[in-house]
Amino acid sequence: MAQFAAVSGKHPEQLTVADVIRYQPQVQQIQSKVTRYGISTHALAKAMVQNGPF
Known part of the structure; x- marks a missing residue:
């Protein structure tokens, strides 16, 4: 929903x-x-710490 709102203005x-x-x-x-979805913001943050922000 946020993406549709952003592109539509x-x-x-x-x-x-x-x-x-x-x-x-x-x-x-x-x-x-x-490139991938995490189950939560915390999971994404942990992956970024482990793998870098690629």
Whole structure:
């Protein structure tokens, strides 16, 4: 939701289904850059300490 709000320039409560459809390519582009998801912020921070911020 935050990614759709960011690319649309709208507040989350202002988003419509049409916005989600319109901005889906941009959100997919953002998500394609994510190399992995952690189960929590803490898990991600631990992995960064162990492996570096790559």
